[in-house]
Amino acid sequence: MTVVERVLAVIEAHRGDRGALLPILHGIQAEFGYVDQSVIPLVAKELNLSRADVHGVVTFYSDFRSEPPGRVTVQLCRAEACQAVGSERLVEHAEAAYGVKVGQTGADGVVTLAQVFCLGNCALGPAAQVNGRLHGRLDPARLDGVINAEYEARTS
Amino acid sequence: MTILKEPDFGTPASTSSTSVTVEVDGIPVTVPEGTSVMRAAATSGIDIPKLCATDSLEPFGSCRLCLVEIDGRRGTPASCTTPVADGMKVRTQTPRLEKLRQGVMELYISDHPLDCLTCSANGDCELQDMSGAVGLRQVRYGYEGENHLSLEKDTSNPYFDFEPSKCISCSRCVRACGETQGTFALTIEGRGFESKVSPGGLSFMDSECVSCGACVQACPTATLQEKSVVQLGMPSRTVLTTCAYCGVGCSFKAELRGDELVRMVPYKDGGANEGHSCVKGRFAFGYATHPDRVLSPMIREKITDPWREVSWEEAISYTASRMREIQAGHGVGSIGGITSSRCTNEEVYVVQKLVRAAFGNNNVDTCARVCHSPTGYGLKQTFGESAGTQDFRSVAAADVIVVIGANPTDGHPVFASRMKRRLREGAKLVVIDPRRIDLVRSPHVEATHHLQLQPGTNVAVVNAFAHVVVTEGLVDEAFVASRCEGYEEWAAFIAQPENSPEVVESITGVPAAEIRAAARLYATAGNAAIYYGLGVTEHSQGSTMVMGMANLAMATGNVGRDGVGVNPLRGQNNVQGSCDMGSFPHELPGYRHVSDDAVRTVFEGVWGRSILPTPGLRIPNMFDSAIAGTFRGLFVQGEDIAQSDPNTAHVTAALTAMDLVVVQDLFLNETSKFAHVFLPGTSFLEKDGTFTNAERRINRVRPVMAPKTGKHEWRIVCELAAALGYDMPYTHPREIMDEIAALTPTFAGVSFAALDRLGSIQWPCNENAPTGTPTMHVDSFVRGKGKFVPTSFVPTSERTTRKFPLILTTGRILSQYNVGAQTRRTANIAWHPEDVLEIHPHDADVRGISDGDSVTLASRVGATSLRAVLSDRMPVGVVYTTFHHPVTGANVVTTENSDWATNCPEYKVTAVQVALRAQPVDAADATEATDELAPARERAVID
Amino acid sequence: MSATTPPTVRLANEIARQFHHQPPDTAAAAIANHIERFWDPRMRTDLQHHATTAPESLDPVALAAAKLVGS
Amino acid sequence: MTTTVYVPRDAAALSVGADAVAAAITREAALAGRAVRVVRNGSRGMLWLETLVEVVTEAGRIGYGPVTAEAVPSLIANGMLDGGDHELRVGVVEELPWFRAQNRLCFARVGVTDPLSPEDYRAHGGLTGLRRALEIGPAATVAEVTDSGLRGRGGAGFPAGIKWKTVADTPGELKFVCCNADEGDSGTFADRMLIEGDPFCLIEGMTIAAFAVGATEGYIYIRSEYPEAVRTFRRAIDIAYAQGWLGDDVLGSGLRFDLMVRVGAGAYICGEETSMLESLEGKRGVVRAKPPIPAITGLFGKPTVVNNVLTLASVPAILADGGAAYQALGVQRSRGTQVFQLAGNIARGGVFETAFGISLRDLVEEHGGGTLSGRPVRAVQVGGPLGAYLPASGLDLAMDYEAFAEAGAMLGHGGIVVFDDTVDMASMARFAFSFCAEESCGKCTPCRVGAVRGVEVIDRIVGGEDVDDNLALLGDLCELMTDGSLCAMGGLTPNPVRSALQHFADDFTPRRVTP
Structure with missing residues (x-):
């Protein structure tokens, strides 16, 4: 399938939904890993929106990436409850260990480090979501273990 | 001020x-x-x-x-x-x-x-x-914190700059683009402190922006600022005036610094536009001071002679003496005049008066002949008045809007914005057009029905609508019974099976079910309004179609209140006015037939001359008579007939055959190539008078600057009349309007003073309606009872054949205006550097044509070449082009067919063939070829 | 339509086509009325001339109308 | 004989290996030749015990926790499947003091049942409320909710019955019920646990709301940070349709109600009801000015009920037992129960549902067991990132809307985040601004620009730069944000800042400028 066909398939799945832009953008990100600039005009046309409308929405929500992510996406919680149990130390560790700042993807395309404010695991912090899976009671060693496991799962 | x-x-x-x-x-x-x-x-x-x-x-x-x-x-x-x-x-x-x-x-x-x-x-x-x-006195945060001061300026738009470092994120521009203009080209990008205005992540020029100026208008800072203000500085005085582009008639504040026009800003109290504008009126006024303008009168004996600049006196006396010579040799009826829909009511009035009183005949016509003459005819026959029924504001009360043969977002953008606002509020839209115009589907607007009919089958479609109304019991019986006449005969006609959607489906190509659904929607809407354009009038049955729409509106009771009606979208700024002013050869001002003795007597009393009771020549008749030798002298006010009228060869032959052609215009146009006298005209920035827009709204045109030519156009005409021995001793255009008011019952209450007081006036304005009439036919029709007129569908004689298998239809684009004489002399050229041929991918494919290829477009009468653009806006079998560039010669190929009642040319239906050009020409070649072929090629439609 | 057809004949024939759905007498009267209201007298004269000299060039209803038109 | 073993499927449990525990139990039981049925329940809310495995015995459901996959062989070897003793054995779960001290209304079924079992749901009193509503009619349903004194659990505490009545009284063919499950406040997770642990309860609550106000469509807006909740709720909706609990003819009553899940996209502000509506409409989640209120002009401009998860989840019980029973709980104008969430640096974190009026100290020290680190409690933030910081000395506050308002704090969504004495309160105040700067929708000036300036001013204060002037400026900024902001995001951000300044002024004294 071409990119256009894949995008249209996502849109088709939400045809008739009210205000379907967010579900469609989620669908596109699930399909491609990110929302490429080039799909914006197509989405706009199909939903009868202006491309500026779509651009405004894509840039408002922090979930929508404009670049492909690394193999392992780590979302570290930095909200208060996790801060209370040392999330900032975990962030420092991750930045140092993987050579990326929060908000960046490593040049080798392995790890994308992102911050998130609250994963709803506030009694078991510090928490992180790694490739969509929630982990609690993290410390540097446990985090490394999780990242390694995810990396292996993605590459094997 | x-x-x-x-x-x-x-x-x-x-x-x-x-x-x-x-x-x-x-x-x-x-x-x-x-x-x-x-x-x-x-x-x-x-x-x-x-x-x-x-x-x-x-x-x-x-x-x-x-x-x-x-x-x-x-x-x-x-x-x-x-x-x-x-x-x-x-x-x-x-x-x-x-x-x-x-x-x-x-x-x-x-x-x-x-x-x-x-x-x-x-x-x-x-x-x-x-x-x-x-009372801000200090900024305790300092200026060293996070900021947006290093954001780059976007200067891509030719008319305004975007300087985001000055932006305060108030979203006024974003909201104006959406709420006012309805384009939604702007958004806020990002969120929080990073929120910033963005044309969709692109530069303004690459974005969806249509350069209407609403964002610039709305911006409270210098973030969005006219380049002219950046260059010239803040203006210091204002002149309120009226735009001279389309028939919407927007009110503007011309803002000057000294005597230099800095910018045009739409006027909030303008009845037509309520503070909105489009790229043409807002920005494209530079042509008025373009170096191409001719500023001195010129004459020549023969059209092969070079022009000679002369004094006004010489030019006028020369013209007068040659006019009299012709009449002496060939009769009183051997000369005539053409008035312009670009000129003021006062300027037009004096020309028709010149013809009727000084020339002594009724040989006066106007360029409305080739655009909305069927509107005048059709609405007069049915409703009793040659004008649209509503004001623009009325659209806000419509529940269903039917757009027929019009492309408002390009042709009448400011009105289109008002319409789109109503559509976003939930009104339903039916579009009847061969082409998928933007209104059919554009951000936040979508038509419920798009009836993509075969060009030339309007009447069949409107009859089928009426058939559904009559046979499905959707007639507003009470309205018809109390307000109309001729219903029984019409209903019997329309109920015939030949008018049913099922029968016309094969003619129109529109599925019967679509027509039925759309007709029901129209008839049961509550308030249903029809808006139409040249896609209705420029047909062999243009007048019939206008009457067909009037029938439909009457049958469903959709006349005489807010939100309904039959509304022409007039092309030129003063089409309505030029028609009102008695520019048609059979009518005196106010649409009164010259054969009406009582009316003639009134005019004769004031004018002091007798008026012929028989109609004069219409423009095509003038040409025919010129070739026949009985018509030999023509005064043309601001219309480029050699370029805009059909059958160019015929027009040029007629012009060549004449002894005297007098052209009054801004630029040396195509017609002036055949002229003996050139009288330089004034731009709207110099004029003092009134324009009347498509909603019958009389707006003041106030001079922003003195005439660059040294003489007002009305004065030229008066001096010519005087030289012909007939005095028109006006000292100011207000006196002309006073005379119009005195002679025309529908204008009785109109005066410059009243206009200054009220802002604008929609005629009729008289004792019964001292502040004008926004909605017509409220309690009764102007003609008493509304008259149903049977409208039999008669196919055009223009047919596709094996040799000419496609139908060509034409239209215009937002950034350009008509033949482009004005807009091509502005930066608007950036948006539309050439006319292109839109063709359906299937039609292109079978001809081996790819997007961007140079193709030849040939009809039975001529051929031209242009670039092809593949577009699924077109149905298979129909191609489309605009006519803004003379080089394209789009109308070389259109035929001489015309509306049976008014002779309005059938510009919208031409059988053509399209073929890939063997060798694409480069631009330089194209220009050369154009110059050679100019007389034959440079023909376009005026609307 | 041939380019050599006289303009008044062409126009009259075009008008006539619009009235074909009506009985010939009614149609002719309507066409004659239209011509009287909208045509310059010299065009009427020209039409009448063609009606006499080349009646075959005119649609029968147009021809009938031409005969009704006052000059 | 088959032994039933409960292993939670709640995201918090999964985050510490519940799936692996379940797999290990299945595997080890088979090795031991024991027939087991592993039921994936919701969490009991004693999150420090996760993974809390429960074994059904004649004595009741015996708990073991925290269980790891590694510990399973030893547990089974030690007779866990028969309730045998082990160092991880905590006893009969429902008899644990922590559990017994609660009054579970909203959470009555959470952790008890299989969240996706309609049979379980019915067996535990599910659908009683809806059936009663259908019986008494829309007006009486609204009245019941009004009488119960139920107030919105999202934070603002607006009486639910009044909101419903407004929607019911606003004419319109199309009305909506929207459930705000954009639970973004740090320290709160009760919505998530309910969605994952008893989704049918929420579906029932939304259906009752729809019936009461005349709505035909419902949306639940779940934040994307809760993928497990999204999955569970989608499955629950599918099951509900199959059971005839949703759709064209709910429970054969002729009621039509369709329910859809919408997933947020990483914007805290979408927990604000108007920006949630914008987001549901597919737009930027920018706050709308009120009026008009959503009850009259809500989703797509139609009358709309917007309620929080726990508000709607309280409704079935209110209908089932009557508003009066609910009203009997709580104090003053804070009626019924509140689901408190103990989080952060706390020994025993989790959900604790009880009637309003319990003291903060009871929650933190008695039930929560003090800090996880074992160090003294220094500060407690109640009500999420926009809530005030209370010092250890101020924990005797009663947990009700009015008492908190009087103390310049707010109960919010009932989240309680505990910090030990290592916390730097200037940096927490700074964080409040930087969180606001990160998550502000960007519409109003005090929030959009003020938050950024707030960070800068605090940096200057702790950097020793014109301290008095900057403290005054900070005060003015807080006042401006409080009085001038368009919504609660900017309006409440000064809460943590001011409270930190008030109670922990020493932390704001100049120090080395952090690089």
Whole structure:
């Protein structure tokens, strides 16, 4: 399938939904890993929106990436409850260990480090979501273990 | 006057009829329910500080400067988003509010360049004003914090710059683009502190922006600023006038610095546009001072001679003496005149008077002949008045809008914005057009039905609508019984099976079910309004179609109130006015037939000359007569007939055959190639008079500058009349209007003084309607009873064949205007450098044509070449082009067919063949070829 | 339509096509009325001339109308 | 004989290996030749015990926790499947003091049942409320909710019955019920646990709301940070349709109600009801000015009920047992129960549902067991990132809306985040601003620009730069944000800042400028 066909398939799945832009953008990100600039005009046309409308929405929500992510996406919680149990130390560790700042993807395309404010695991912090899976009671060693496991799962 | 600043009440007016009384700072004020506290305060003369609020946009509540205290309410609500309640007590100035407002301004200024003294908006900046208003004295945050000062300026638009470092994120531009213009080309990108205005992540020029100027208008700072203001500085005085492009007739503030026009700003109190504009009226006025303009009169004996600049006296006496010579040799009827829909009512009136009183015949016609003459005919026959039924505002009350043969977003953009706003509010849309125009589907607007009919089958479709109405019991019986006549005969005709959707399906190509559904929607809407354009009139059955629409509206009771009607979208700024002024050879001003003795007697009494009781020659008849040798002298006011009228070869032959052709125009146009006298005309910026727009609204045109030619056009005509021995001793155009008013019952109450007082007047304006008539035919039709006229569908004789298998239809594009004489002399050329041929991918494919290929377009009468653009807007079998560039010669191929009743040319249906050009020519070759073929090629449609 | 057809004949024939759905007498009267209201007298004369000299060039209803038109 | 073993499927449990535990139990039981049925329940809310495995015995459901996959062989070897003793054995779960001290209304079924079992749901009193509503009619349903004194659990505490009545009284062919499950406040997770642990309860609550106000469509807006909740709720909706609990003819009553899940996209502000509506409409989640209120002009401009998860989840019980029973719980104008969430640096974190009026100290020290680190409690933030910081000395506050308001704090969504004495309160105040700067929708000036300036001003204060002037400026900024902001995001951000300044002024004294 071409990119256009894949995008249209996502849109088709939400045809008739009210205000379907967010579900469609989620669908596109699930399909491609990110929302490429080039799909914006197509989405706009199909939903009868202006491309500026779509651009405004894509840039408002922090979930929508404009670049492909690394193999392992780590979302570290930095909200208060996790801060209370040392999330900032975990962030420092991750930045140092993987050579990326929060908000960046490593040049080798392995790890994308992102911050998130609250994963709803506030009694078991510090928490992180790694490739969509929630982990609690993290410390540097446990985090490394999780990242390694995810990396292996993605590459094997 | 000095610079005109319109009051800004902050939020739009409430339309409620219930009023409430509140107290603002101790002052009682009574306002309609739903009014904001801010507007109520402004009404009582108290300006609450504001930045994100402006009365052209819905309240937004983002800047938080307009906070007030209200007794009994917690906190400090924003006055823009808080509606008044009866008995409310509001305080707008307290120490607490003062501190909060200073706090807000402190935040703004902490992220704003400190270059007020060198800023182009200095003196016209709301941020600057508010700093003063709230008494900001210091910015304790300093200027070293996070900021947006290094954002890059976008200068891509030819008319305005976008300087995001000065942006205060009030979203006024974004909201104006959506709410006012309806394009949604702007958004806020990002969020939080990173929120910034963005044309969809692109440059302005690459974005969806249509350059209407609404964002520039809305911007409270210098972020969006006209380049002309940056270059020339802030204007210092205002002249209120009227746009001279399309029939919408927008009111503008011409803003000058000294005697230099800096910018045109749409006027909020303009009845037609209510503060909105399009790229042409707002920005494309540079042609008025273009070096191509001719400023001195010129004459020559023969058209092969070079032009010779002469004095006005010489030019006029030369013209007069040659006119008299011709009449002496060939009879009184051997000369005539053509009036212009580009000129003022007063200028037009004196030309038709020149013809009728000084020439002594009725050989006067106008360029409306080739565009909306069927409107005049059709609406006169059915309703009794040759004009649209509504004002533009009426569209806001429509529940169903039917657009037939019109492309408002390109042709009448400011009205289109009003229409789109109503559609976004939920009104339903039916588009009847061969082409998928933008209205069919564009951001936030979608037609319920698009009837993509075969060109030339309008009447079949409208008959099928009426058939459904009559046979399905959808007739408004009460309306028909009390208001109309001829119903029984018409109903019997329309109910015949030949008019059923099922039968016409094979003719129109529109599925019967679609027609039935659309007809039911129209008939059961509540308020259903028809808007139409040249896709209705420029057909062999143009007049029939106009009557067909009138029949449909009467049968469903959709005439005579807000939100309904039959509404022509007029092409030129003063088509309505030029027709009103007696420009047709069979009618005196006010659409009264020359055979009416009583009317003639009135005119003869005032004019002091007898008027012929028989119609004169229409434009095509003039040409025929010229070739036959009985018509030999022509005065042409501002119309390029050699370029715009059909059958160019025939036109040029006629012009060549004449002894005297007098052209009055801004530029040496195609017609002037055949002229003996050239009388330089004035641009709208120099004119003093009135234009009448498509809603019968008479607007003042006020001079922004003195005539560059040294003479007003009306005066030229008067002097010519005098030289012919007939005095028209006006000293000012207001006297001309006074005469029009005295002679024309529908204009009885119109005068320059009344216009200055009321702003504008929609005729009829007389004792019965002293402030004019927004909606016509309210209690009864102008002709008494509305008349049903059977409208039999007769196919055009233009047919596709094996040799000419495609149908060509034409239209226009937003940035250009008509034959482009004006817009091509402005930066608007950037948006539309060439006309292209839109062709369906299937039609292109079978001909081996790819997107961008150069193709030949040939009809039975001619051929031209242009670039192909593959487009699924077209149905298979139909191709489309615009006619803005003479080089394209789009109308070389159109035929001589015309509307049976009015001779309006059938520009919209031409059988053609399209083929890939063997060898694509480069631009230079194309230009050369054009010059050679100019007379044959440069022919286009005027509307 | 041939380019050599006289303009008044062409016009009259075009008008006639619009009235074909009506009985010939009614149609002719309507066409004659239209011509009287909208045509310059010299065009009427020209039409009448063709009606006499080349009646075959005119649609029968147009021909009938031409005969009704006052000059 | 088959032994039933409960292993939670709640995201918090999964985050510490519940799936692996379940797999290990299945595997080890098979090795031991024991027939087991592993039921994936919701969490009991004693999150420090996760993974809390429960074994059904004649004595009741015996708990073991925290269980790891590694510990399973030893547990089974030690007779866990028969309730045998082990160092991880905590006893009969429902008899644990922590559990017994609660009054579970909203959470009555959470952790008890299989969340996706309609049979379980019915067996535990599910659908009683809806059936009663259908019986008494829309007006009486609204009245019941009004009488119960139920107030919105999202934070603002607006009486639910009044909101419903407004929607019911606003004419319109199309009305909506929207459930705000954009639970973004740090320290709160009760919504998530309910969605994952008893989704049918929420579906029932939304259906009752729809019936009461005349709505035909419902949306639940779940934040994207809760993928497990999204999955569970989608499955629950599918099951509900199959059971005839949703759709064209709910429970054969002729009621039509369709329910859809919408997933947020990483914007805290979408927990604000108007920006949630914007987001549901597919737009930027920018706050709308009120009026108009959503009850009249809500989703797509139609009358709309917007309620929080726990508000709607309280409704079935209110209808089932009557508003009066609910009203009997709580104190003053805070009626019924509140689901408190103990989080952060706390020994025993989790959900604790009880009637309003319990003291903060009881929650933190008695039930929560003090800090996880074992160090003294220094500060407690109640009500999420926009809530005030209370010092250890101020924990005797009663947990009800009015008492908190009086103390300049707010109960919010009932989240309680505990910090030990290592916390730097200036940096927490700074964080409050930087969180606001990160998550502000960007519409109003005080929030958009003020938050950024707030960070800068605090940096200057702790950097020793014009301290008095900057403290004054900070005060003015807080006042401006409080009084001038468009919504609660900017309006409440000064809460943590001011409270930190008030109670922990020492932390704001100049120090080395952090690089």
